[in-house]
Amino acid sequence: MTQDISHNIQDYLKRIYEITRSGQKASTSQLAQVLGISAASVTNMLQKLSKSSPPYVIYHKHHGVELTELGKASALKILRRHRLIEQYLVEKLGYAWDEVHEEAEILEHALSPLLENRIDAALGSPRFDPHGDPIPDANLNMPNMQQTPLTHLAVGESGSVIRVPHEDPQVLRYLEKSGLRPGVQVKLLSRTPYDQTIHLQITGKNEEIIIGPNLGSQITIKVDD
């Protein structure tokens, strides 16, 4: 009798998942900000989500929410669809990596289980999307990898880029132009002392790439031995 989740609720759960992935609870105002709606509306919905049977979230009044197992599974289902779609658009329909996020944001709510399977099969059950983000498998298990933020590289050290988990097309186009994408090997040339901006070089290229600390901490790599 677990009935279909509305488009709306899927978005809430997805956002809560993203925020709570790194441990803490998701606050009302954080959610209001990423969803682009008022805090009052978020409170309202969180109460609904926590009082439904079965509940999707655990609501700690004034202290944010966390997902129940059901809520987490629902979020992962959407995340799987989102990332499969992104990969499909790039691999099969000639999209650039900066064009896929917005498109997937809409399509993820329109995918039937059958279509999800067909897309997964057409891609050979891919484990990563175009940004290097892991795609949960059909049982919603995340391929988890040991990842290091790019900013943790020591000067002179090198590593391979794993993820560039950014949605903003402008940022992605900047990185694309510099050649910084999942798979390439980079070397840390220097780090500015005060603001921790880093200077990189892609193996085999001469050009120097400048990455601010906020962006650099989101990009993850595997450090070379």
Added chain:
Amino acid sequence: MTQDISHNIQDYLKRIYEITRSGQKASTSQLAQVLGISAASVTNMLQKLSKSSPPYVIYHKHHGVELTELGKASALKILRRHRLIEQYLVEKLGYAWDEVHEEAEILEHALSPLLENRIDAALGSPRFDPHGDPIPDANLNMPNMQQTPLTHLAVGESGSVIRVPHEDPQVLRYLEKSGLRPGVQVKLLSRTPYDQTIHLQITGKNEEIIIGPNLGSQITIKVDD
């Protein structure tokens, strides 16, 4: 300032288009029936659609509605997306022709203009969908064809099947099993006198296919010279 049309309204316009294609106006109760909602709700929405600026329909109180040019263009846009999706699912993702309608019904509302173009290009701008229904081109012009209902065949005459415009998977699977699909050549063997049920044979096959008059009048053919 022509803002985005809601999912809902797209469905109304699509249905009105389907009903009014054959000339007459679309009545409140016809729409209520195909949309699966009450007649009162339909009246309400039709009034809204006729009073919006610009209006999507012309509302003749107690006598049904017809589409304005804008309404027709909006309906054709959705119809194009619907049929492109059906064709894509069959050609690129291994769907059977009885599985695509429901899927397209949802996806048609989630397609961006860019994705519509990519799908169109990937298919080489197809002119027909898997049921033989014509796909409006990018300017919303319908490839129009001289079509004859299957039931107009004389006994002994033959023709090529052009369209099998049915949505019901059961019907489609029955026809599929008999081999009756767009492109095949059929010959009318006989017609029962009272209820006009017809008996067909597909060129090159021995099996006889029985088609009732309601179904037969929806299937269209091109009569052989």
Added chain:
DNA sequence: GCTAATATTTAGCCAAACCTAAATTATACG
């Protein structure tokens, strides 16, 4: 051409999901 049956519209109501403004609770700092 009248009347019964049918179709349509009007009126009034509901639920979902948003909003703003006001009230409350939590937090942070002097």
Added chain:
DNA sequence: CGTATAATTTAGGTTTGGCTAAATATTAGC
């Protein structure tokens, strides 16, 4: 440790698109 600021919740309102029941208009049969 008390108070100012910030975050959250409550209260009350709006819009969208449904609903039912009652009123009205149309149509068909006699």
